[in-house]
Amino acid sequence: MLCRDCHHKLEVRRSCWRIRLRCTSCQREYQIHEVASDLDPETEKQLENYTTLIYD
Numbered sequence: 705m706l707c708r709d710c711h712h713k714l715e716v717r718r719s720c721w722r723i724r725l726r727c728t729s730c731q732r733e734y735q736i737h738e739v740a741s742d743l744d745p746e747t748e749k750q751l752e753n754y755t756t757l758i759y760d
């Protein structure tokens with residue numbers, strides 16, 4: 705999953721009970737629902753580790 709701004713890799717980050725995808729380059733954060741239509745299998749698999757958490 706790549707950043708829409710700079711096309712660097714996004715990493716899954718947990719902060720408290722929230723999940724965000726954060727760019728490893730420009731630090732832009734995405735909410736899950738913002739990128740839900742573009743999630744790739746690798747990112748979805750990472751998110752499965754957080755299914756007990758709320759995607760706000």
Ligand SMILES: [Zn+2]
Pocket residue numbers: 707708709710711712727728729730731732
């Ligand atoms: Zn970026």
